[in-house]
Amino acid sequence: MKIKIGDLVFEAEIRWVEDLKPVLAYPEAVEKNFPAYYMFRDVYKRKEDKEAIAEHGLRYDLTYIPPAKIGKEFIKTYGHYHPKANSVSYPEVYEVLEGRAIYLLQKDIEVSRVVAVFAEKGDKVIIPPDYGHVTINPEDKPLKMANWVSRNFKSIYEPYTERRGACYYYTVEGWLKNEKYGKIPELEIAKCDFEGILGLSKDEEMYSLVDDLKKLEFLNNPEKYAEKLEKTLRVD
Numbered sequence: 001m002k003i004k005i006g007d008l009v010f011e012a013e014i015r016w017v018e019d020l021k022p023v024l025a026y027p028e029a030v031e032k033n034f035p036a037y038y039m040f041r042d043v044y045k046r047k048e049d050k051e052a053i054a055e056h057g058l059r060y061d062l063t064y065i066p067p068a069k070i071g072k073e074f075i076k077t078y079g080h081y082h083p084k085a086n087s088v089s090y091p092e093v094y095e096v097l098e099g100r101a102i103y104l105l106q107k108d109i110e111v112s113r114v115v116a117v118f119a120e121k122g123d124k125v126i127i128p129p130d131y132g133h134v135t136i137n138p139e140d141k142p143l144k145m146a147n148w149v150s151r152n153f154k155s156i157y158e159p160y161t162e163r164r165g166a167c168y169y170y171t172v173e174g175w176l177k178n179e180k181y182g183k184i185p186e187l188e189i190a191k192c193d194f195e196g197i198l199g200l201s202k203d204e205e206m207y208s209l210v211d212d213l214k215k216l217e218f219l220n221n222p223e224k225y226a227e228k229l230e231k232t233l234r235v236d
């Protein structure tokens with residue numbers, strides 16, 4: 001699959017449902033292979049943005065997750081952690097462009113906290129340092145989202161592979177505990193207060209930060225922002 005932005009064309013990397021099998025609640029429900037989601041990594045809307053983004057050590061991606069269920073579980077991304085940037089790991093910021101998403105966050109490999117952030121069009125969701133994360137499409141409609149992230153690392157997948165996904169699965173019957181984890185914290189349901197950190201409102205697309213990339217400095221130098229970033233998770 002390709003997308004066209006003006007006269008620029010980008011090719012997707014595809015994560016197939018067979019690739020997701022190690023992290024699914026119902027892997028036996030996979031009958032045939034199909035594209036689970038499409039990732040357009042390192043995209044830009046104007047040719048001159050490409051260099052500026054790279055110079056700031058950043059990457060802007062688009063992800064398209066068509067609606068699907070595998071058994072009773074809603075389609076989701078594989079899930080990963082980020083490595084340490086300094087004393088804490090690299091954070092990330094997502095934006096829902098179309099549809100709805102649940103960002104399922106779990107703190108540290110040992111999982112001291114689990115937070116599900118519900119987001120709709122225009123919402124930005126900050127993944128604070130040290131949180132592993134999965135994105136779920138809980139709707140019968142496509143989910144389109146964007147993310148800004150550091151370009152200086154590779155994601156860490158093993159903690160998800162080894163424990164068959166995140167510590168909860170989102171199914172048509174609601175949240176299901178992943179028994180592979182043993183004792184896990186109760187799930188907290190949250191919203192993300194992103195406005196203060198990003199200086200953007202819900203109706204301003206976060207790609208606009210390309211004109212002020214210094215605002216995304218926290219993505220490459222998270223140590224001094226870690227507490228503030230974690231506080232964006234508002235549990236009602």
Ligand SMILES: O=P(O)(O)OC[C@H]1O[C@](O)(CO)[C@@H](O)[C@@H]1O
Binds near residue numbers: 063078092155
């Ligand atoms: O790497 P996973 O767990 O398949 O998740 C994919 C998502 O992560 C990203 O690589 C950003 O961290 C996006 O391109 C994509 O939305």
